[in-house]
Amino acid sequence: MLVVFLSVTHAATLWAQSAETVLVNGKIATLDRQSSVGQALAVRDGRIVAVGSAADIRRLTGPNTRVIDVGGRTVIPGLIDSHMHAIRAALSYATEVSWIGARSIPEAMARIREAAGDKPGAWLIVAGGWTEHQFKEARRPTQADLIAAAPDRLVYIQMMYGAALLTPAGFKALDISSDADVPPRGKIERDAGGNPTGWISGDMPTITALFSRLPTPTFEQKVDGTRRFFRELNRLALTGVIDPGGANLTPADYLPLFKVWQDRALTLRVVYSMFAQRRGAELEDFKNLVQLLPMGFGDDSLRFNGIGESVTAGMYNNDNPSEADTAQFYEVVKWAAERRMTVTVHWNNDRTVGHLLDVFERVNREMPIGPLRWSIAHLNDASVPTLQRMKTLGIGWTMQDALFFNGEQVQQLVGVDAGRRMPPIKSAMRMGIPIGAGTDAHRVMSYNPFAALKWLLDGKTIAGAAVRGPEETPTREEALRLYTLGSAWFAHDDDTRGSLTVGKLADLAVLSRDYLTVPVDEVGDIESLLTMVGGRIVYASGPFKEPS
Numbered sequence: 001m002l003v004v005f006l007s008v009t010h011a012a013t014l015w016a017q018s019a020e021t022v023l024v025n026g027k028i029a030t031l032d033r034q035s036s037v038g039q040a041l042a043v044r045d046g047r048i049v050a051v052g053s054a055a056d057i058r059r060l061t062g063p064n065t066r067v068i069d070v071g072g073r074t075v076i077p078g079l080i081d082s083h084m085h086a087i088r089a090a091l092s093y094a095t096e097v098s099w100i101g102a103r104s105i106p107e108a109m110a111r112i113r114e115a116a117g118d119k120p121g122a123w124l125i126v127a128g129g130w131t132e133h134q135f136k137e138a139r140r141p142t143q144a145d146l147i148a149a150a151p152d153r154l155v156y157i158q159m160m161y162g163a164a165l166l167t168p169a170g171f172k173a174l175d176i177s178s179d180a181d182v183p184p185r186g187k188i189e190r191d192a193g194g195n196p197t198g199w200i201s202g203d204m205p206t207i208t209a210l211f212s213r214l215p216t217p218t219f220e221q222k223v224d225g226t227r228r229f230f231r232e233l234n235r236l237a238l239t240g241v242i243d244p245g246g247a248n249l250t251p252a253d254y255l256p257l258f259k260v261w262q263d264r265a266l267t268l269r270v271v272y273s274m275f276a277q278r279r280g281a282e283l284e285d286f287k288n289l290v291q292l293l294p295m296g297f298g299d300d301s302l303r304f305n306g307i308g309e310s311v312t313a314g315m316y317n318n319d320n321p322s323e324a325d326t327a328q329f330y331e332v333v334k335w336a337a338e339r340r341m342t343v344t345v346h347w348n349n350d351r352t353v354g355h356l357l358d359v360f361e362r363v364n365r366e367m368p369i370g371p372l373r374w375s376i377a378h379l380n381d382a383s384v385p386t387l388q389r390m391k392t393l394g395i396g397w398t399m400q401d402a403l404f405f406n407g408e409q410v411q412q413l414v415g416v417d418a419g420r421r422m423p424p425i426k427s428a429m430r431m432g433i434p435i436g437a438g439t440d441a442h443r444v445m446s447y448n449p450f451a452a453l454k455w456l457l458d459g460k461t462i463a464g465a466a467v468r469g470p471e472e473t474p475t476r477e478e479a480l481r482l483y484t485l486g487s488a489w490f491a492h493d494d495d496t497r498g499s500l501t502v503g504k505l506a507d508l509a510v511l512s513r514d515y516l517t518v519p520v521d522e523v524g525d526i527e528s529l530l531t532m533v534g535g536r537i538v539y540a541s542g543p544f545k546e547p548s
């Protein structure tokens with residue numbers, strides 16, 4: 001009896017030592033220090049227990065191990081977008097129409113027509129994420145296009161944060177018949193004959209206020225949208241996002257995300273910061289909201305990461321802050337520093353970023369902010385002196401592919417030479433500044449990381465215009481590192497994810513094409529065929545799809 005007992009125990013120990021899952025026959029880009037490429041990888045308890053040759057991994061294969069032959073394909077660490085408004089995008093994913101990837105106006109209109117059939121009577125909303133440069137016609141759609149696609153329907157098409165196109169029925173439903181009915185600074189566009197074109201133009205607050213007049217999805221639709229949007233991101237090899245809040249996003253809007261987390265159904269790791277709420281009451285709001293939410297609270301799938309990208313309304317998208325604006329901003333970020341919180345701040349122009357850096361430097365003199373991993377988002381024209389100040393402070397830079405959509409306009413504005421160094425990716429890398437890649441989706445950009453990776457590698461806009469020069473262009477591996485380890489730094493997770501090394505979380509993607517060798521022009525078409533988060537398959541297609 002004793003002998004049997006011992007042998008069973010011994011066998012159980014052996015099985016416990018074998019892997020739950022192994023990937024074999026792969027080209028595994030580990031992104032370790034030596035840039036090693038493995039053939040096989042083993043996973044146990046959600047973590048990587050070995051990477052190496054086929055023979056190394058075979059020793060870890062037991063009778064209960066799931067063996068996945070990846071057929072010679074490239075495996076990368078799961079991608080992490082360091083600045084995506086994913087929580088907000090998810091809320092409406094189940095009820096919105098997306099124009100991401102549509103290459104012509106008829107293709108975009110076909111998506112409207114299709115959605116119109118599905119949802120009789122409902123608003124048809126495209127909430128951004130597209131540019132006219134993606135259409136071969138190189139123009140914005142017209143109201144006539146919309147009426148032809150969805151006669152008599154309520155349609156709202158938002159173009160970034162600058163304009164929106166509505167059908168006549170949409171105007172009627174929102175009670176808009178003159179400029180007075182449009183949120184402040186907004187205007188009904190008119191043609192040469194004085195007739196409304198269907199477009200409303202304005203600035204970010206105008207368009208944000210206009211959007212908030214639209215009906216919102218139900219709670220169930222928001223939960224459904226969250227699950228579906230995160231699967232969509234898994235399809236594109238994403239296993240994590242760092243979410244900077246956003247306009248039109250209130251504390252109650254986090255409840256659908258929390259529900260999916262409680263159901264243990266998150267397929268994407270979400271690290272989120274809190275966006276300023278009421279103008280003038282930012283500090284009071286933050287204090288109330290975080291009383292039971294200390295920095296870092298949460299787990300590996302959902303975690304609180306401080307404040308931003310709007311910290312105060314007075315220092316958000318404001319190139320000319322008053323002394324009162326900077327003083328108020330100082331109070332909030334000093335409070336954040338005292339609570340060891342991470343801060344991320346949206347800033348667009350190098351010309352005025354000194355306002356922000358002055359405050360950061362003041363706080364840093366009182367308590368070092370380097371360990372808190374603060375960051376600046378955007379700043380596509382960062383100068384070397386600015387980067388030097390960031391380096392001295394120990395803060396990072398979340399960098400997005402905004403120029404993929406608006407590179408032509410930026411080039412016209414700043415000139416060809418200045419455009420060649422936007423954004424100054426290699427300069428910042430050489431200086432050792434932490435850089436996270438990302439998109440800023442989904443209002444102003446597509447969420448597709450492979451479109452962003454292609455742009456990282458060729459500096460070309462969606463319409464094909466070359467803007468950034470080779471002197472600021474990373475190699476393929478460097479670009480991939482920005483999208484993995486680079487982004488993980490901003491979540492304080494570079495020791496737990498971002499590369500495929502022993503002990504790290506098993507977040508990875510098996511790609512449809514070899515990112516490392518496929519022609520650069522084709523990088524944007526890559527997808528994942530198999531995505532794992534913590535060793536769990538969250539997306540599988542093609543050869544990996546389970547027969548149903």
Ligand SMILES: [Zn+2]
Pocket residue numbers: 309346347377378
């Ligand atoms: Zn921003």
